[in-house]
Amino acid sequence: MPDDLTIVRRGPINVAAEMNAGLCVKCEARHVGLCDALGDDDLHFLAGVARRASAARGQIFITEGDPAKQFFNINHGTAKLYKDLPDGRRQIIGFVSTGDFVGLAAEKIFGFTAEALEPIQYCRFDRTELRGVFGRFPIIERRLLDVASHELVIAQEQMLLLGRKTALERVATFLDGWRSRATACAAPNAAPNAALDLPMSRSELADYLGITIETVSRALATLRKQGVVSIGSDHRIAILKPARLAAISQAAE
Template identity: 60%
Template sequence: MLDHRYRSQRAPINLSEAIIPGLCAGCGARHIGLCDALSDEDLHFLASVSRPLTVQKGQTFVVEGDAARSFFNINHGVAKLYKDMPDGRRQITGFVSAGDFVGLAADSCYAFSAEAIQEVRMCRFDRTELRNVFGRFPAIEQRLFDFASHELVVAQEQMLLLGRKTAVERLASFLDGWHHRVSHAEDSNSGRSLPMTRADLADYLGLTIETVSRALSSLRKLGIISVAADHGVSVLQSTRLAEIAQAAGSSSAKIQPMA
């Protein structure tokens, strides 16, 4: 239902549950919206239209402009989606991780490229079979619809960020969002707090790496985050971070050190 909170649907996903042997080896069906037991026939059908796929860090698995034949559901790891301009300018439009779908926002050709920033495991579906999959498993269609709706909300939020927020506000918004994302994910991430580089951050936030670095320093000097020796970022004061992200605090709050 559209009325569902997206988070509440996303939270219960547990990749270790409901693994169905033979279907996308090592990847369950629960995360694509199938929670009930499936018949042998269903399993056979699913296996015929989907394949497991693992891509290594740095590998591009979707190229903007290519014919959109596949459709992916991420099982593990993080990938970046981006668009490039002829002169090299790049905009990362999002980071996808476990449970997310990739390839929805496509015409007959992909409108974006996708590259793994960690090893990524996923299911690849044949797009020409998508209608058939929907017909057999309405739960998948519903899940996809909810995912798309949520993506639109996120995209609008990102437009506000890119169009109207300052560098520090952009960073704070991102860190706040990522913080929630990983804290909700059961598949809690490995050691490093942020899997993406400063360059990725810059391309996501519409900034340069230098400005990202400076904005991180600002937040660090305010005592809101800490930056580890390996450049990993930890949130120390999530409330103040959120206030800066939404420009919600009193105007003077922005320049108060430590408290």
């Protein structure tokens, strides 16, 4: 887990802050998630406790059961968070992308594993140091509470999906959600019906939706036959009938 920066901390925060000064301001995630809460000037203090790092595809940067000494903020790329049962069954509890904060849902130890789906860049924060920042910028704590609340809402939606939706509804719900996520991040002038880029495999989709890869494949085939989606290569899917997709996902009609 190599850091791009190796910083030996000897003095108070400002030593590191100077070295990191421009990093946060120029960060790709500057205006999403946590970092958007601070002004450019204040951001320097956050930079002081941030450690930039990257991970290759397939690399694990949080391991379930390890002491939860850090928080993470994704600057670029997508990762999966998952929990395993002893016999190998796996549940992916979420995908995190640019701007997402990881590690809130942890007590003494991490309750999940995090693995990069593609090459990613992220910031690592020492929990103790970040608590110090809280004192100076209460707005960060406020923002973290908002982030946690939002994640709870997402988690509750996912419980409804996993507990009560059919395979077809699950796949439709995922595609609809991923579509809105993509359009929210896209440039305003982007084509509304452009093909989605799915960084995850069918296997990962299955582990996220609580079904098998074969069932994912069959559900996608059904949606394709109904003209709801068009499947280019395996990781590119275009939504042809967004309204129909949303209707299926909400079990309407």
